Amino acid sequence: MAPDTPDAYDALLSKYRRISGLQDAGQLLSWDQQVMMPPGGTGARSRQLSALSATSHELLTADEIGDLLGSVEGNVSGEQAAAVREIRRQYDRATRVPTELVEQISIATSEALPVWEQAKADDDFDAFTPTLQKMVELKREYAAHIDPDEDPYAVLFADYEPYLELDTADRVLSRLRDNLVPLIEDIAASDVAAPSPFAGTFDTSTQNDLSRDALSLLGYDWNRGRLDSSSHPFSTGTQFDSRITTRFKETDPIDALTATIHEFGHATYTLGLPQDKYGSPLGESRDLTVHESQSRLWENHIGRSRAFWERFLPSFKDRFPQVGDASADDAYRAVNRVYDDNYIRVEADELTYHMHIVLRYEIEQALIHGDIEVSEVPQVWNDKMEKYLGIRPETDAEGCLQDIHWSHGSFGYFPTYSLGSVLSAQLFASVEDAIPDVYGKVREGSFDDLHSWLTTNVHAHGKRYTTPDLVKEATGEEYTADYFIDYATEKYGDLYDLD
Amino acid sequence: MAPDTPDAYDALLSKYRRISGLQDAGQLLSWDQQVMMPPGGTGARSRQLSALSATSHELLTADEIGDLLGSVEGNVSGEQAAAVREIRRQYDRATRVPTELVEQISIATSEALPVWEQAKADDDFDAFTPTLQKMVELKREYAAHIDPDEDPYAVLFADYEPYLELDTADRVLSRLRDNLVPLIEDIAASDVAAPSPFAGTFDTSTQNDLSRDALSLLGYDWNRGRLDSSSHPFSTGTQFDSRITTRFKETDPIDALTATIHEFGHATYTLGLPQDKYGSPLGESRDLTVHESQSRLWENHIGRSRAFWERFLPSFKDRFPQVGDASADDAYRAVNRVYDDNYIRVEADELTYHMHIVLRYEIEQALIHGDIEVSEVPQVWNDKMEKYLGIRPETDAEGCLQDIHWSHGSFGYFPTYSLGSVLSAQLFASVEDAIPDVYGKVREGSFDDLHSWLTTNVHAHGKRYTTPDLVKEATGEEYTADYFIDYATEKYGDLYDLD
Numbered sequence: 002m003a004p005d006t007p008d009a010y011d012a013l014l015s016k017y018r019r020i021s022g023l024q025d026a027g028q029l030l031s032w033d034q035q036v037m038m039p040p041g042g043t044g045a046r047s048r049q050l051s052a053l054s055a056t057s058h059e060l061l062t063a064d065e066i067g068d069l070l071g072s073v074e075g076n077v078s079g080e081q082a083a084a085v086r087e088i089r090r091q092y093d094r095a096t097r098v099p100t101e102l103v104e105q106i107s108i109a110t111s112e113a114l115p116v117w118e119q120a121k122a123d124d125d126f127d128a129f130t131p132t133l134q135k136m137v138e139l140k141r142e143y144a145a146h147i148d149p150d151e152d153p154y155a156v157l158f159a160d161y162e163p164y165l166e167l168d169t170a171d172r173v174l175s176r177l178r179d180n181l182v183p184l185i186e187d188i189a190a191s192d193v194a195a196p197s198p199f200a201g202t203f204d205t206s207t208q209n210d211l212s213r214d215a216l217s218l219l220g221y222d223w224n225r226g227r228l229d230s231s232s233h234p235f236s237t238g239t240q241f242d243s244r245i246t247t248r249f250k251e252t253d254p255i256d257a258l259t260a261t262i263h264e265f266g267h268a269t270y271t272l273g274l275p276q277d278k279y280g281s282p283l284g285e286s287r288d289l290t291v292h293e294s295q296s297r298l299w300e301n302h303i304g305r306s307r308a309f310w311e312r313f314l315p316s317f318k319d320r321f322p323q324v325g326d327a328s329a330d331d332a333y334r335a336v337n338r339v340y341d342d343n344y345i346r347v348e349a350d351e352l353t354y355h356m357h358i359v360l361r362y363e364i365e366q367a368l369i370h371g372d373i374e375v376s377e378v379p380q381v382w383n384d385k386m387e388k389y390l391g392i393r394p395e396t397d398a399e400g401c402l403q404d405i406h407w408s409h410g411s412f413g414y415f416p417t418y419s420l421g422s423v424l425s426a427q428l429f430a431s432v433e434d435a436i437p438d439v440y441g442k443v444r445e446g447s448f449d450d451l452h453s454w455l456t457t458n459v460h461a462h463g464k465r466y467t468t469p470d471l472v473k474e475a476t477g478e479e480y481t482a483d484y485f486i487d488y489a490t491e492k493y494g495d496l497y498d499l500d
Numbered sequence: 501m502a503p504d505t506p507d508a509y510d511a512l513l514s515k516y517r518r519i520s521g522l523q524d525a526g527q528l529l530s531w532d533q534q535v536m537m538p539p540g541g542t543g544a545r546s547r548q549l550s551a552l553s554a555t556s557h558e559l560l561t562a563d564e565i566g567d568l569l570g571s572v573e574g575n576v577s578g579e580q581a582a583a584v585r586e587i588r589r590q591y592d593r594a595t596r597v598p599t600e601l602v603e604q605i606s607i608a609t610s611e612a613l614p615v616w617e618q619a620k621a622d623d624d625f626d627a628f629t630p631t632l633q634k635m636v637e638l639k640r641e642y643a644a645h646i647d648p649d650e651d652p653y654a655v656l657f658a659d660y661e662p663y664l665e666l667d668t669a670d671r672v673l674s675r676l677r678d679n680l681v682p683l684i685e686d687i688a689a690s691d692v693a694a695p696s697p698f699a700g701t702f703d704t705s706t707q708n709d710l711s712r713d714a715l716s717l718l719g720y721d722w723n724r725g726r727l728d729s730s731s732h733p734f735s736t737g738t739q740f741d742s743r744i745t746t747r748f749k750e751t752d753p754i755d756a757l758t759a760t761i762h763e764f765g766h767a768t769y770t771l772g773l774p775q776d777k778y779g780s781p782l783g784e785s786r787d788l789t790v791h792e793s794q795s796r797l798w799e800n801h802i803g804r805s806r807a808f809w810e811r812f813l814p815s816f817k818d819r820f821p822q823v824g825d826a827s828a829d830d831a832y833r834a835v836n837r838v839y840d841d842n843y844i845r846v847e848a849d850e851l852t853y854h855m856h857i858v859l860r861y862e863i864e865q866a867l868i869h870g871d872i873e874v875s876e877v878p879q880v881w882n883d884k885m886e887k888y889l890g891i892r893p894e895t896d897a898e899g900c901l902q903d904i905h906w907s908h909g910s911f912g913y914f915p916t917y918s919l920g921s922v923l924s925a926q927l928f929a930s931v932e933d934a935i936p937d938v939y940g941k942v943r944e945g946s947f948d949d950l951h952s953w954l955t956t957n958v959h960a961h962g963k964r965y966t967t968p969d970l971v972k973e974a975t976g977e978e979y980t981a982d983y984f985i986d987y988a989t990e991k992y993g994d995l996y997d998l999d
Contacts, residue, residue, distance in 0.1 A: 022551025025544065026525050029532060037536065041724035042741030045524065045778055052521025056555060225540035242541030279544055 006076040010085070013069040017088055018280035020057045027053040028237050035231045036246060051107075058103070062096045080283055083465045087282035090163060098146045106139050110409055117408035124398040126379050129408075134375045136410045137368050144369075154369040158413035161289045162420065164467035165480065170416045173423055173482045174362055177355045180486050182389055184493060185352055188339045189391065191497040195338035198327030205249035205257075211320045212247055212261040218313065219299070220448045221245075221265055225272055234260040236267035236296075240279060243271040254321065255336055256348075259300055266299030267292055269452065273460025283463040289414070290468055291459065293421020294428055298455075301351055301422070302429045307333040308440035337496055342392060344399040352489060355422070356389040361404070361415040369412055424472065426485035428459070431476040505575040509584075512568040516587055517779035519556045526552040527736050534730045535745060550606075557602070561595045579782055582964045586781035589662060597645045605638050609909055616907035623897040625878050628907075633874045635909045636867050643868075653868040657912035660788045661919065663966035668979065669915045672922055673861055675981045676854045681888055683992060684851055687838045688890065690996040694837035697826030704748035704756075710819045711746055711760040717812065718798070719947045720744075720764055724771055733759040735766035735795075739778060742770040753820065754835050755847075758799055765798030766791055768951065772959025782962040788913070789967055790958065792920020793927055797954075800850055800921070801928040806832040807939035836995055841891060843898040851988060854921070855888040860903070860914040868911055923971065925984035927958070930975040 027050055034046050060066075070089050077085055113132045120129035144153035155167040162170075213228060221228075226238070231246040238244050245264040249257045270286050278284030286292055303309050310332040317332070318324055339350045346357040364381055367373040373381055382401040387393045394400035406414055433439055436450045458475040465471075472480040493499070526549055533545050559565075569588050576584055612631045619628035643652035654666040661669075712727060720727075725737070730745040737743050744763040748756045769785050777783030785791055802808050809831040816831070817823055838849045845856040863880055866872040872880055881900040886892045893899035905913055932938055935949045957974040964970075971979040992998070 018547070019551050019555065022548045023522075023555065026529055026548045026552055029548070030525055030528060033528060033532065037726070039722065039724055039726055039741055039743075041721070042738075044775065045738045045740035048517070048779060049521045049525045049528070052518050053525055056518065056522065056559075060555075222540070223538065225538055227536070227538055239541075239544045241544035242538055244538075276543065280547060 006073055009069050009072045010077055010081055013066070013073060013088065014084065014281055016060065016063075016066060016069070017084075017282070020060045021280045021285075023053050023057040023060070025239055027057075032237050032244060035233075035235070036229045058095060058100075061092060066092055067096070080465055084282045087285075087464045094147055094160075098143055102139070102143060102146065106143065106410060109135055109139055113408040113410075114405075117402070117405065121398050121402040124396045124402070126397040126402060127376075129402065130375050133378075133407060136407065137375065137412075140410050140412055141369060152370075154366050154413060157369065158416065161411075161414045161417050162468065163288055164469060165290060165420065169480065170362070170420060174355075174359050174416060174419060176482045176486065177419060177423070178359045178389065181352055181355055181489065184490060184499075185339065185341070185356070185390065187499050188352070188493060188497045189341040191499065193497045195334045195496075196327070196331040198324050198331045198335055199253070199255050201323060202251050203254040203321060203323075205251055207320050208249045208254050208257050211254065211317065212257060214316045214320070215258060215261060215304075215313065216245070216265055218316070218446055218448075219262070219265060219303070220452055221268070222272055226268060228261070234264050236264040236271070238268070238271055240272055240274040240276050240284065243268040254317075259304055259336070262304035263296045263300040266296035269299070269455065270295040270460055273452075273456040274463055275461055278463055281463075283465055285464050286460075287462075287464055287466075287468055287471055289417035290420040290424060291471060293418055294424035295455070295459070297422045297425035298429055302425060303443060303451075305333075305336050305351065306440060306443060308443040310336070311444050312446050334496060337492070339493065339497070341390070344386070344392065344394045345403055351422075352493060353390055355419050358415050358419040360385040360389060361406075362419075364401075365407070365412045365415065423482045423485040424480065426488045427472070427476055427478070427481060427483075428455075429488075430484045431458070505572055508568050508571045509576055509580055512565070512572060512587065513583065513780055515559065515562075515565060515568070516583075516781070519559045520779045520784075522552050522556040522559070524738055526556075531736050531743060534732075534734070535728045546610075557594060557599075560591060565591055566595070579964060583781045586784075586963045593646055593659075596647075597642055601638070601642060601645065605642065605909060608634055608638055609907070612907040612909075613904075616901070616904065620897050620901040623895045623901070625896040625901060626875075628901065629874050632877075632906060635906065636874065636911075639909050639911055640868060651869075653865045653912060656868065657915065660910075660913045660916050661967065662787055663968055664789060664919065664979065669861070669919060672919060672981045673854075673858050673915060675985060676918060676922070677858045677888065679985050680851055680854055680988065683989060683998075684838065684840070684855070684889065686998050687851070687992060687996045688840040690998065692996045694833045694995075695826070695830040697823050697830045697834055698752070698754050700822060701750050702753040702820060702822075704750055706819050707748045707753050707756050710753065710816065711756060713815045713819070714757060714760060714803075714812065715744070715764055717815070717945055717947075718761065718764055718802070719951055720767070721771060725767060727760070733763050735763040735770070737767070737770055739771055739773040739775050739783065742767040753816075758803055758835070761803035762795045762799040765795035768798070768954065769794040769959055772951075772955040773962055774960055777962055780962075782964055784963050785959075786961075786963055786965075786967055786970055788916035789919040789923060790970060792917055793923035794954070794958070796921045796924035797928055801924060802942060802950075804832075804835050804850065805939060805942060807942040809835070810943050811945050833995060836991070838992065838996070840889070843885070843891065843893045844902055850921075851992060852889055854918050857914050857918040859884040859888060861918075863900075864906070864911045864914065922981045922984040923979065925987045926971070926975055926977070926980060926982075927954075928987075929983045930957070 030046060030050055030053070034042070038046060066088070070085065070092060073081075073085055074089070109132075113136060116132045117129055120126060140157060141153050144151075144156035147156050152167065158167050158170065209228075209230070216228060217223075225240075225242055227244050229244070229246050230248050232248060234245075234247045236243065236245050245261065245268050247257050247261040247264060270292055274284050274286060276284070307329065311329040314327070314329050314332050337351065339352050341353075343349055343353065346354065349357055360382065363385065364373070364378060367381070368375065368378070378401050379397050383393050386400070432451060432454055435454055436442065439451065442448070442450060459471065462471060462474065466474055469480055472478070529545060529549055529552070533541070537545060565587070569584065569591060572580075572584055573588070608631075612635060615631045616628055619625060639656060640652050643650075643655035646655050651666065657666050657669065708727075708729070715727060716722075724741055726743050728743070728745050729747050731747060733744075733746045735742065735744050744760065744767050746756050746760040746763060769791055773783050773785060775783070806828065810828040813826070813828050813831050836850065838851050839847075840852075842848055842852065845853065848856055859881065862884065863872070863877060866880070867874065867877070877900050878896050882892050885899070931950060931953055934953055935941065938950065941947070941949060958970065961970060961973065965973055968979055971977070
């Protein structure tokens with residue numbers, strides 16, 4: 002180790018801490034904008050956010066960061082090498098893209114949002130075509146700057162999941178398609194009908210109380226968090242303060258409840274990061290796949306489990322006596338109902354959800370590769386919908402215009418939703434090995450062992466390991482879809498009396 | 501004008517806008533910390549705030565700012581010259597104080613806060629002595645860096661009120677002392693007893709509704725603001741989003757109501773700043789004297805007026821039928837009651853308040869000049885309290901330990917409270933000249949003309965004028981205490997039947 006390496010490492014981390022503090026400030030401003038800010042505040046807020054992002058971009062791309070990286074690389078090991086690896090990755094991606102292109106993308110994104118909103122409201126894809134075309138071109142250009150020799154879609158995907166190869170995504174999504182399409186067909190053909198104990202009207206303020214009941218039961222640390230509502234549920238924050246939002250529909254109390262539990266899963270990850278590493282990559286969560294594994298684990302493997310409903314249904318009935326004499330089994334079957342007539346991703350059940358993702362993954366890849374034209378998207382979308390789910394949207398508003406992602410230029414984001422669900426099943430298999438009778442504990446309302454396992458094996462590592470290494474560290478195995486396929490086949494085979 | 505001046509001016513303003521965006525982000529983080537943040541968030545929040553303040557300090561003191569200032573000064577006029585004057589002032593003050601001293605003061609402040617809190621809780625001034633001593637020394641050193649040839653207290657005072665000379669403060673505070681001490685004595689000797697229609701217990705959630713009633717009546721723009729509660733009332737924000745907090749005491753509904761109206765006054769100033777100047781000194785409020793003039797104008801000249809209570813008492817009774825058949829005159833007399841037995845500044849009435857300020861002003865000046873020792877503060881405090889208000893605190897907790905300001909190192913802040921009240925009377929005299937029967941409009945619940953006058957004559961100027969020039973611009977006269985003395989003598993002479 003060069004004599005001045007420790008100093009250089011400290012100097013690098015100190016600069017990174019500053020950048021990280023500004024970015025966390027930006028996150029709080031965004032939370033406030035979505036949850037607290039009066040409408041008139043928009044004009045100043047966008048300028049405050051752009052001051053923050055421009056400043057942290059300048060600090061990250063400063064020559065001094067490059068020099069410090071150069072002087073520590075090869076001279077540090079273990080945790081320090083991991084921190085340096087992560088800063089290097091950010092530095093390289095930030096410096097390779099010209100500032101003008103970053104600005105162009107940022108402007109295009111702001112301009113695209115209202116165009117997409119209007120096109121969706123008018124069910125008019127043609128009105129969105131030039132905007133989407135522009136966005137595809139800008140993101141291709143962006144990818145070429147980062148790595149001209151790499152598949153541009155792989156480069157974009159790596160913005161959201163830097164360490165799982167695109168081959169892995171391909172393999173996993175193919176397996177989901179090959180296994181789930183026939184399973185969904187069998188379910189559609191089954192004559193088992195799920196009960197509907199949650200039909201009717203449910204006061205939203207009482208739903209809010211119910212969400213709080215669920216969070217308290219699951220072990221949310223109210224000393225380091227809060228629950229609010231916003232038009233789209235999300236979670237944001239740090240290991241000191243990780244907040245949840247949800248939203249309430251009067252006709253569907255399960256929607257808010259599962260959204261709350263999903264966001265709780267994200268928040269537990271953030272809250273499990275080491276506090277003494279705050280401001281370093283070692284105190285940051287891994288990327289979207291691992292984050293989504295935590296939200297899905299709590300949403301699906303806990304919140305949609307029979308054991309959870311055995312425990313929680315009495316609380317539900319306390320808040321909403323109207324559900325009457327519904328049994329825990331009724332509730333379990335209702336919250337796991339597979340819908341064969343749903344066009345909307347965010348309303349999809351645990352199985353068909355992945356077909357929504359596969360379809361988007363295939364289309365966005367074809368767009369970035371230039372294999373299809375933007376104008377062909379509606380046709381391709383509807384054909385794939387018919388092929389994978391046996392339904393054909395009648396409008397683009399409930400078809401290819403439904404999601405905000407492409408108007409953000411977020412190509413490569415969708416697959417991480419499925420990759421995370423798949424990982425949640427793999428992690429939960431390890432949990433079941435490590436904690437005897439974990440569902441017995443769920444029935445008792447005891448979640449400490451589960452929190453402890455997840456914190457020790459996933460959260461506490463921060464960005465110490467890459468995604469594949471983290472999976473190996475936590476489960477002893479390579480990342481695999483086996484557990485998810487087994488879990489889904491068994492659970493839904495049982496629910497729908499399939500042979 | 502040098503050929504490149506317009507470019508240099510734009511470049512300077514663009515840099516300033518960035519700094520201002522970061523500072524506004526910091527304000528939002530502080531609001532969140534006091535209003536929304538779960539307690540566990542403190543650890544990260546202080547680091548986010550210090551990242552923001554360190555970064556904006558570095559951006560402000562960059563050589564480039566000095567160079568740009570040098571190339572525009574003398575080559576711009578009017579509004580541009582005013583913006584440059586304000587940036588120059590900030591730049592000079594920021595560059596003259598060594599970074600180490602800034603850090604020392606920042607650390608000393610963080611350390612002082614819990615020491616002061618404990619000393620106050622224990623009524624143990626000795627425990628606070630070394631901390632206060634340290635703070636006095638640091639602030640003397642700070643003043644010497646900024647201007648070694650100037651009275652150090654004048655330098656500190658200029659942090660809060662840069663353009664009114666300390667001589668002006670001296671003159672005004674002396675007049676207040678000379679005129680109000682005998683008036684307060686006459687009131688104490690009077691046998692007029694104020695009615696007490698607001699005695700009893702008042703539900704705090706209903707008090708919250710009542711505060712909202714008052715804000716809506718006065719014309720708060722809910723599209724650009726919100727009301728929350730916090731342990732100390734404050735207002736913060738921009739011309740796009742200016743928020744108010746208040747706090748509720750079950751036994752005193754007038755306390756929350758007047759605090760709300762006071763903070764509303766601050767918020768109207770911010771909301772009246774020009775939106776197209778956001779991010780420039782021309783879009784920023786003038787300093788503490790002018791700010792306090794706006795809060796006091798609304799609190800005292802409106803909220804404590806007979807006309808306001810004629811209008812508002814029915815709303816009060818709707819919320820709290822328990823006040824029974826109290827008349828508007830009863831309410832008016834109750835909210836203007838002068839207390840001859842109150843030791844606490846923040847609970848003081850409109851008259852004795854200024855004696856609390858005079859006392860602090862004299863003591864902090866003596867401390868900074870070295871005319872008294874820190875250990876003498878309790879004795880001097882109690883002697884002055886007896887001299888000015890005829891009462892002697894039995895404990896230091898309700899004497900010299902009551903305020904947080906000195907533990908913050910905020911020497912020179914207190915006088916701006918009185919200077920602002922004095923200005924509010926002067927401005928209101930101009931309002932009465934400009935708007936015929938302004939109190940008739942208050943009785944009708946019509947505040948548009950008042951808002952319009954204040955916005956046009958005060959708010960819309962931003963930092964275009966210095967404080968003395970702004971006063972002249974708005975009132976046509978020099979800043980003077982005449983109006984306040986006349987107002988107070990007449991109002992309280994009438995209330996207490998003085999000759």
